Amino acid sequence: MEASTLKTWIREHDVLLLLIIYAFGVFVRLAPKLEVDSHLPVFLGDVWYRICMSQYILDFHALPVPDIRYLPYGDVPLWYPPLSMVFFAGLSVVSGFDLPTVMTRIIPFIEAATPIPFYFLAREWYDRGVARLAVLLLAVTPSFILYSAIADPQVFTLMAIPVVLVYLSRQQYGYSKRAAIATGILLGITFMTHLSYFIVVGLMIMYVLARKVDRRPVRNEIRFTLISLGISLLISAWWWLPDMLFYWWIFIITTSTLLQTFGSHLTSYGAPFMLLGFLGFGYVLVDRLSYVNDRSVRNMPHMVALALLFSVVCGIFMGKTVTVPVVAILALLFGIVAVMAAKLSKVSAALTALASAGIIAVIGGYFAHNAGNAGAWTNTFVRVQTAFSSDAMALGTLCAVIAVFLLLAVAFSPLLDVTPEATPLFTLLSFVAVVGMTWFATPGAMGFGDTLETYARGTQPIAVAALLAIPTLFVYQLRGKVGKYIISHRYETFLVFWTIFMLYEVFSENILSIVKEYGLMWETTVRPLEGYRFYIFLAQPFSLLGALLITEIRKHRTAYGTGFLVFIACLGYLSLQGAVMPDYDMDFKITNSGVLIEDYHAAVWYRENSLLSDRIVADYYTGQMFSGVCAGRSLIGGLFPLRNIDFNEYIKAPAQVQDDIYTLYSTDDLALTYALLDRYGITHIYISDNMVSRGWLGAYQYSHFGVPVDWGKFFSSGAFEIVYQDTSNPYNKVYILSVVQPQTI
DSSP, X not given: OOHHHHHXXXXXXXXXXXXXXXXXXXXXXXXXXXXXXXXXXXXXXXXXXXXXXXXXXXXXXXXXXXXXXXXXXXXXXXXXXXXXXXXXXXXXXXXXXXXXXXXXXXXXXHHXXXXXXXXXXXXXXXXXXXXXXXXXXXXXXXXXXXXXXXXXXXXXXXXXXXXXXXXXXXXXXXXXXXXXXXXXXXXXXXXXXXXXXXXXXXXXXHHHHHHHHTTOOOHHHHHHHHHHHHHHHHHTHHHHTTTTHHHHHXXXXXXXXXXOOHHHHHHHHOHHHHHHHHHHHHXXXXXXXXXXTOTTOOOHHHHHHHHHHHHHHXXXXXXXXOHHHHHHHHHHHHHHXXXXXXXXXXXXXXXXXXXXXXXXXXXXXXXXXXXXXXXXXXXXXXXXXXXXXXXXXXXXXXXXXHHHHHHHHHHHGGGTTTOGGGHHHHHHHHHHHHHHHHHHHSTTXXXXXXXXXXXXXXXXXXXXXHHHXXXXXXXXXXXXXXXXXXXXXXXXXXXXXXHHHHHHHHHHHHHHHHTTOGGGGGXXXXXXXXXXXXXXXXXXXXXXXXXXXXXXXXXXXXXHHHHHHHHHHHHHHHHHTTOOSSOOOHHHHTTOXXXXXXXXXHHHHHHHTSOTTOOEEOOHHHHHHHHHHHTSOBOOOTTSOBOSSOSOHHHHSTTHHHHHHXXXXXXXXXHHHHHHHHHHTOOEEEEEHHHHHHOBOOOSSOOSBSOOOOHHHHHHSSSEEEEEEEOSSTTOOEEEEEEOOGGGO
């Protein structure tokens, strides 16, 4: 190949860009870890569980069956996919490094490649420009970096998703048996690597459904999906079939991420990137569902149904006083009503506005009434105070205020074609006016300035951004200044489905909390995955949506200027309010192992000086570390209880084991202490300054960081004997104590 031809090929295939992204990925994941000991892998306890299973393979040349995590409670089949742990063990053998060093020094070179396959998906579906933006956004999203830097096998799924979607989408041009078989093999490997395989399954089904919704032929796609999934299940059948693991995953294994707040989701994901993703989602959603770009379409029923559906969702959030989604959805409703009035019918738009207001007020009032505060929505769109004499008065006022807000969209609609750039300003002014009217009509309300100030604190500027940005999208779509540049409509429906699927996975616990179904947070069929752990899967559609949004609005100067200024203003406002922007702080996040090197050295000593039948207890993170070093011999698993199984009562109850560990450390009752030791077969106790000050139990009785220890019981009662101590670090003295049987005291 000639030099000029090679240069052209490199430029056309963005090889330099992808190499830079890979180099950046290696640097941002590896550099912080080089500053700390290689035996302190990131992300607290989770990585140690994977190390534990791999260490078992190295020690015994067999899979850890039954599952090491649940040994104190009964025999649980190995439900965790085995291929990743075999891979980690193989890397340890080949490299000569121990497993913690493999995780911190070798795996980052693999994880750094995670964004790259996504480039080829974006390029396949759109063009080089979109692909470049999408892969850049994905590679620099803070949560994507963090959760693909914790030696988690789900990064393989992340790399498999774009490949599967590329070949699935190519079936529209003709069925390929070879591609179906190859994809089936890839899916089989994915299944054997991580249970996020089921995300790929869901996406394949949704792709077929999206094609069907778009009234396109799906015969090839269905055939491809069935063959691929069938091959993947056959490849992995030796593992999941004998113990009927599908039954265990659905009905027995449980997990929960303990309900993060909406604000913590925002900052944990990376506020600018989540904001951009939501704006892109709003753009594609409106473009796909409301048909505002095509003036020949008069799809009034569709837009009415969309508005009423959003009203139901808004009412649920309002009844739970969740501000940001309420204001964002109301801004979206404002835009829909304005477009309906400008394009279709002012009468229908006004009726839709009134119906939406009634639905929001009734549903919001229902949830608020159940909570005992139907007279107050103190943190939502309007400040309806408890000073109102009756629930009916509060409900009526709420309905009237929302109706006025939405009817203002009808009044402003003639201005859309004349001065569309003013529409966001009209939205903001109408919002301020409605808040002002509510404040004026409310006896004993706080000052008007204080009322407005409540919307400018913490994460609530996102709501203000919605009031400006969402109507802006409607405006430019209505005029066709942006929509006419849409590169391809073929994948919009699937992008909507993909995003909703991942948003539910991330926010499912918040949704269940809103409807007061807290028990369902432990039901795999309702909340199958792990919330914020799956930011990295949400980052894929969000990055593509953000890239599409940027690509579209940059082609119209006014839209680009307005959108850019709004985005920068929102980021600046968030920064002024103290939000961490852009929430990187990778030096801390990628080195936060939860344990110190003295703790690790103690675990190494314990491995060499204990029996396979011994079991040590510590806080959650330190206990996981001991289990990783020793391939077991530690009390873990209690934070993830089981359901519908005939084991002891302690593993069935959420956090009961953790409560017992808290009692074990804190009580001065020796009889109770011995009962707990006997209950779980504990032979050794671990205590360190790090555990006492920063350890986490996950107990209901004591949810704080730090573990309260009854020092007299452990060091003066004669019930325990110090078998290991390290006081070389005055800030982290560590002790391992063995249990002295009562009859020998």
